[in-house]
Amino acid sequence: MTTKPFLLLAALLPLAAVPAQTSAQTSALKGLDTGAPIDVDAARIEIQDAANQAVFSGAVVIRQGKLTLNADSVKVLYSRDKAGNPEMQRLDARGHVRLVSPTERATSNIGIYDVAAKIITLTGNVTLDRGGSNLAGQRLVLNLINGQTSFDGRGGGTAAAPGTTPGRVSGRFIVPQRPAKK
Numbered sequence: 001m002t003t004k005p006f007l008l009l010a011a012l013l014p015l016a017a018v019p020a021q022t023s024a025q026t027s028a029l030k031g032l033d034t035g036a037p038i039d040v041d042a043a044r045i046e047i048q049d050a051a052n053q054a055v056f057s058g059a060v061v062i063r064q065g066k067l068t069l070n071a072d073s074v075k076v077l078y079s080r081d082k083a084g085n086p087e088m089q090r091l092d093a094r095g096h097v098r099l100v101s102p103t104e105r106a107t108s109n110i111g112i113y114d115v116a117a118k119i120i121t122l123t124g125n126v127t128l129d130r131g132g133s134n135l136a137g138q139r140l141v142l143n144l145i146n147g148q149t150s151f152d153g154r155g156g157g158t159a160a161a162p163g164t165t166p167g168r169v170s171g172r173f174i175v176p177q178r179p180a181k182k
Contacts, residue, residue: 039063042074052086053077060093070098071111089115097122104130106140126151137169 043058057073072095078086093111109124120142128135128151141150153167 052079066101068098068100069093069111070096070100072096091115104128108140132174133172135169135171138167 040056040060040062042056042060044056046055046057048054054076055073056076060069060071060074062069062074071093073093075092075094076088077090077092078088081087091111091113095109097108097111099106099111106122106126106128108122108126110122112121112123113119114121120140122140123138126135126137126140128140135151137151137153139150139152139154151169153169
């Protein structure tokens with residue numbers, strides 16, 4: 001399988017909505033080598049070749065460069081190129097989804113990456129932490145083509161996290177300390 005779906009990992013969390021504390025606080029995902037090897041560790045893999053999918057399960061850990069994806073299970077949907085080689089079309093992570101880089105952490109119930117559309121969607125009790133600033137909502141959509149990011153409270157049947165209001169996005173932003181002007 002190719003590493004194309006892991007482009008999601010390259011662009012996942014440099015959200016403009018979450019301010020950096022300092023210029024040194026830029027996303028560790030900026031410049032991620034998406035051609036770097038992808039290491040997968042799981043308790044089990046089930047290849048369903050007739051259905052063009054593979055399912056990794058059991059505390060799945062996927063690493064590429066400085067990025068780590070954890071989930072209870074990850075289903076990879078693929079097609080075949082003219083030579084018969086598998087090409088990833090979609091990656092579905094389910095259950096305790098967590099994306100971590102040295103500067104960000106995002107969690108959700110479900111993570112979906114549509115490779116063809118270059119869209120990443122995290123749904124269900126989504127949280128994002130970057131440099132101490134936090135956002136919480138029900139759906140985060142990242143467009144990898146134009147960089148547009150949307151975070152909203154649409155639940156899609158998922159209950160809101162304790163302490164949050166259904167249908168809303170909440171956040172806390174750290175204001176950088178600046179030296180007093182003389």
